[in-house]
Amino acid sequence: MLRMRDMTKSFLGTPVLQGVSLDLRPGEVHAIVGENGAGKSTLMKLLAGEYQPDGGRIEIDGVPRSFGHPAQAQAAGIGVIHQELSLLPDRTVAQNVHLGREPTRRGLVDRAAMERRTADLLDELDATGISPRTLVRDLTVARQQTVEVAKALASDVRILAMDEPTAALAEHEVVVVRDLVRRLAARGLGILYISHRLREVFDLSQRITVLKDGRRVTTLDTSATDADEVVRAMVGRELSAYYPPRAAPDEVGGAVLTVSGGGNDRLSDISLALRAGEIVGIAGLQGSGRSALARALFGAAPFTRGTMTVGGGSVRPRRPWQAIRGGIALVPEDRKADGLALRQSVRDNALLVVRALPARERPTLTRALTELLEHVRLVSRGVEQEVRYLSGGNQQKVVIAKWLAARPRVLLFDEPTRGVDVGAKAAIHGLVRELAREGLAVLLISSELPELIGMSDRVLVMADGRVVGELPAGPSEEDIMRLATADRRPSDRAAGAA
Template sequence: MPQPVQSPSDARHAEDSPVLLRARGLTKSFVGHTVLRDTDIDLRAGHVHGLVGENGAGKSTLMKILAGVHTADRGVVELDGSPVVFHHPLQAQQAGISTVFQEFNLLPERTVAENVWLGREPRRRGLVDVDRMQRDTQALLDELGVTGLRPQQRVRTLSVAEQQVVEIAKAVSFDARIIAMDEPTAALADHEVGLLYDIIQRLTGRGVAILYVSHRLKEIFDLCETITVLKDGRQVASRPAAELNDAELVRLMVGREMSAFFPGPVAGTEPGQPRLELRGAGNGYVDGIDVTLRGGEIVGIAGLQGSGRSELMEAIFGVRPFTRGTMLIDGSPLRPRSPRAAVRAGLALVTEDRKATGLALNQSILDNALGPVRAVFPRRTGRARREVPGLLTNLEVAARALDQEVQFLSGGNQQKVVLARWLATDPRVVLMDEPTRGIDVGAKHAIYQLMRVLASEGVAVLMVSSELPEVIGMSDRILVMRDGVLAGELPSGSTEEAVLHLATGAAHQEAR
């Protein structure tokens, strides 16, 4: 697990570091709707400043004003004490402010070096000096402490984490003294987050100021000295991280106490008959899986990256079918050989990556919601078409209309559309792989409530999550995986230490 960043500034009070950028009273409206109002922020050399809030709170607007994408209607931005106004991102970059947006802006068929220096290629006798460009890129990678990434590699061959390194190297190449990072770990695996932590430590050690936007509270507390909270376009707090905790931060962001964040079972919900049973189930990724999942309960699966959590979900759903053992659905033997067969049997899978495998981004909300029904139960399409609008309303999907393309929705609303498309199939077992990844705390709470409602209606929910507070807060039982097998089971309300004890093998080592 990544360790909190220990920058040289940790030993001194924030006010001892010079303010590189100061913003006062920033206000921005679009078509008469104010999305950011009277917001102040100070970014200090060598410090990480966290920016948090629900989707629509104004975070992206603030970042885009600082990046030169938008111009504020009112307010002042000072750089080194002098007022500045940016009308284009290039102006901000030339002034030393770079932004790494959540959606990468890279050309996949070009090399790492070509992407870093795109439009600014060093030239010699009128031609691009490729050798110098690659040397300069390697120097940037060395400066960031990155190994295993070569300037001449094509971007399409890189992992998501490596592509993010390219974006950061590009930002640093502008001699950036201020770097804004928008949800930098949203698409990263757990083991890749540590690389980002290391890079941030190196950058702050050089005196770079980081503006860090994330929905992951652990990262905010690991990395940030100061946290600014936005809600409905207004700044509600800006405090040292040491003065806050998870519960207080959630209350500031959503206006409710942490104790109400993870809803308990709906009154009258009781575990029913077994919905899903696995006995000695296995394939090339998991082995010897024994699980009983009953209607009316939410069972969480915890474990470290690579422990087999997602592979188990995919085996149940027929993506990577079991090759041995027994699987029962409502007491009847079943070993689905494809997702289509699993859906016919009453299973649904909310995948880990909604954009890659959960949605057709260029299709409408309605077409996405009807997708599985059309593919597997075509005779139900007419009924589903009548029911889906009400389903989307109950999920509180915020959209202009049902014909709006899904790609233009926020992450939280996209995730709700994923849920709607599976609920339209009337599933008896819902498999959820990282159901709240990359969405704000308000949308998370709505999904938690939906999970409890499903359980109250007799649906069995099996959930994988990398966020231990989520697993502990939402699970009636917790299964812990390690190295493709079940390492143990824990009751509701178990501690994070107990989960990690099983996930890391510490319990096994102590028993020897």
């Protein structure tokens, strides 16, 4: 139903796409993977008519087509859902779905007809719980993705491109989008699916096209390949290279941070110890209290009971600045909303925390900025570049650099690799392990169980705001999920490891 042949595109003389070809069949999910900057989003924007190609051709049902405007692509049955959603938050679901093509009656918008048609579309998508009259801002991100799909279906799309539709979603929300994609494919839509989550790619797609540096490396049948082959095509190394070696016993020092009986309105009876040189993973289902634990340790939603020590001294931060001065740093789950000032420079972002420290400490830390950015291996055009123009992986490195500038003793990572490509993930994994080897105590929260298993020296599992179990290095996903879902019977493997 779709052929893209020899697509090329350059910006200011820099080639972004160089002769990329792919095709799409009815009812197929065709995944497109590659590191940030590989050209995936640019290819989708050529298809959507947002950019015009420098060369190549697009065929729909064998007929050559060219799109000078997104409206022409929509008229040809092409819909694109970008990673940054394009909904109007203060309009209703029905108003967003029919934006620009509202049904009218006697020259006025027919709201009743618009809401009926929206309800029918939502029923087709099995989107229970979404009312056409609900304001978009009151929906979860997963439900907003569903509204984007309904909006595309209202335009009678046959080809749907989805660019990182689950990048900002929690694990339970990913299931909603995954089921939605399957239903759309079963209806005969052709779906181009961009994702950094390889498990998702293998679960949904029939074929996988790998892009690297603006070129197509290969197209593989999903059933005939595996993650190792895909990763080799993307970044030129094995999947096993993602996770650096764990800490040896002699690399782990004494306790840097301890909590005994910690609790607040979200957490109960939290007791744990973080040791110098150690990475402790925190596992659990969404709502189990993982992020609440990080916020409590950081003083953003502080413990109201229990005791806490840092470096042997009793402290229970009630504000983030107290945690910062106590040597605790938090790399938050949502780096764009909570970790960065996107319109400010790399320099200004990297010095945000330093400027909150006592004046006598600032000059030394500021002078070390260049060395610090080299330490995190930041790739940018310079310290004056605005952070919003960096890739997701490099934005995360700026967040890490911001905290390292304050010389913390404890680093709390909440979803450290969410929304970054596989190459950047490997770089961040290596950096986190390197920081642990330098003596920092690291708490690592992740929804990706392979990441937790590959990175952690031990894993604490949370459920209902409590730590319900501890597992040694290298637990199985089954062991973790058994504890997370309150089925506490240890498997033979866990018992043997214990």
